[in-house]
Amino acid sequence: MVEVQFRFREDEAVNDPAVTVDAFAAQTNATAVRIEPGDDARDLLPHLDRLSLVEVSFPAWTDGRGYSSARILREAGYKGEMRAVGDLVIDMLHHLKRCGFDAFAPDKALNDQDARTAFDRWENVYQATAVDGRPAIWAKRHG
């Protein structure tokens, strides 16, 4: 099991075993799910109330489907832990966070200081993702 290296939540970490999206609907006691790049995150929408951990898997960081999966679940109101797992690179951490991720479990531990710099790199952002609580630059301009 990969370690969570960065976590931006106050609550207790959930470490229930994550099941596949396919299995999740049938296993009514499951509370953690793992989304692979090809899965449709919207399949989980009927079950949001019993979810407390979503792992979104990045077998290769250059496959960006997980960004949409995370944001879709957040848009639908999912409030639990959203954990990015797999091939994570420092330079994308900030963007993952903007799509609703709040926990990061890279395959290989990242340089702690470089990663912290990356998380904090962008003081302002051009878009509202509506899931990271950050106002877009346009909102500040017309605040």
Place this chain on the structure above:
Amino acid sequence: MYKYDEYDQQMVDTRVAEFRDQVRRRLAGDLTEDQFKPLRLQNGLYLQLHAYMLRVAVPYGTLNSAQMTLLGDIADKYDRGYGHFTTRQNIQYNWIKLEDTPDILAELAKVEMHAIQTSGNCIRNISSDQYAGAAAEEIVDPRPYAELLRQWSSFHPEFLVLPRKFKIAVIASETDRAAMRLHDIGIKMVKNDAGEIGAQFYAGGGMGRTPMIAPLIRDFVPLDQLITYAEACLRVYNRYGRRDNKYKARIKILVHELGRDEYVRQVEEEFAHLLTQPIEPPLAELERIKTHFTDPGFEAGASDDLDLTDPDFRLWVERNTHAHKQAGYVIATVSLKPVGGIPGDASADQIRLMAQLAKDYSFDELRVTHAQNIVFPHVKKADLYTVWQALDAAGLATANLDTVGDIIACPGLDYCALANARSIPVAQKISERFGSAERQAEIGELKLKISGCINACGHHHAGHIGILGVDKKGLENYQLLLGGSEGADTSLGQITGPGFTEDGVVDAIEKATEVYLANKQGEERFLDTYRRIGMAPFKEAIYG
């Protein structure tokens, strides 16, 4: 022209710092090349045949003279004294050192420029009509919308690792000068029956190995939903675009495989959902951007008289200028296609000279065209002769816009690591073969486009005559295509038949022009004659 505020400046400065840090980590060994490559590409830094190549963004092709001057200075200071203007309305430097790149980006940032997302699998620099804000026939200036989209697409967190690159064009004229329907998304600003401005969306166009013309996907997107709709288009693509095969990963394949209607259905569904999310900038933001694109202080009642007694000047005026919306002004195009020259290349001195002329005679503004030329958008007719003389003295007054000499050519095997064959020497030979002004005038409008490989950076599918370089058992070989067009009447060229050697393809083109001249009726252009008489007579002349 758009002027950065503190936020825009901060974004670009932050990117410079980020890239500096990435280069440091690469040189220190913290990043392998496999890890670094996608990161440097998102900053327009390629590794090409002879060195690193840096592609600097010229958003929607518009720049001011301070920016243009700096482009010349960078060519001198960090490159080998020249730059290459590309079919993406950008500029590329061919001899860049990795260690210098952060400093170059820092210099660019000082004049509000950058190389953000000029490559990589992300939303690329947005292209537009090079005559925007000056052409007589446009509905609105398309650039405020392009700028709105530029900001939205810069570091959009959800769309930085798309299946493949993503190109957007925005136009607002019936005359399409930006090959809008050959983009991943083409946007045409339109007016509806109620007189409101909105955006017509086309999706799934592109060149490359499977050229496709984008179908219309929505007739009218209201301005207060523009970003939301674009976001819906991108999300469907990010989720369902193919990632198993690089050559099938562009949105054109998704739209083609799903079918236009199914893609539209999915986008509409996503759009309806996204409309519930507070992601659309207020119209006030668009209004703010628009204030940067107001008309410069045109002189009212400027004279429309032009003294055309100098025959060379007259020829240039006839070929290289375009009607301006303001009386007494013209749009003038500087051809970067001298006979025997390298299409799109300009020396540092030439770049600075064009900057100076723009400052003195075009309200400080220039445009880069996708045909690899430079435009002075607002020249007073009374100044035109002075401008022309200065250009002429610098070898920049070639009068060949849209003629057989105005060739689009990608860098090809002389510079590009992906190439199969050289493009530039072919362009040089053709421009020499058809070098005489009389001959060019006789042939008239003829758009010739050359790509050194199937990636089609030279837009060969969209040329009235297109040339594609291929590798035939280790030798350079050239396929010939006829009948492509990128304008309002977009069409894709058809291959004539077996390929040619470099000299052979020049001969074949000459024969094709002879067929045209022999069959031309009235005012027909090459393309019109081809469309009327078809491929057969050309084939016969070329291979017979």
Place this chain on the structure above:
Amino acid sequence: MKILTGNDLKTGAVIWWTGVSWSLDVNDSADVGDHGAALAAREEGARNVVGAYIVDGAKTEEGVRPAHIKERIRALGPTVRLDLTLKPSDPAAADWVI
């Protein structure tokens, strides 16, 4: 012969493996036999080179000639700007690449 080539990590310049180090001149190329892949990995790891790969070539009277035109253009420079190539004063230099 098998030639190992790539680009200098910092400058991007085209370089050729001489047997002990890297050279800008293709004629200095050594035959790497079947050690190419191992050498490439080692030199990339040491950050001396980026994008190293092995190409076929032949020793001729004029020097080393890579088998493919692409490598010959890399060895020379852009044929349309001979002033920027390794043979700026040889007007016939471009003929060599064909």
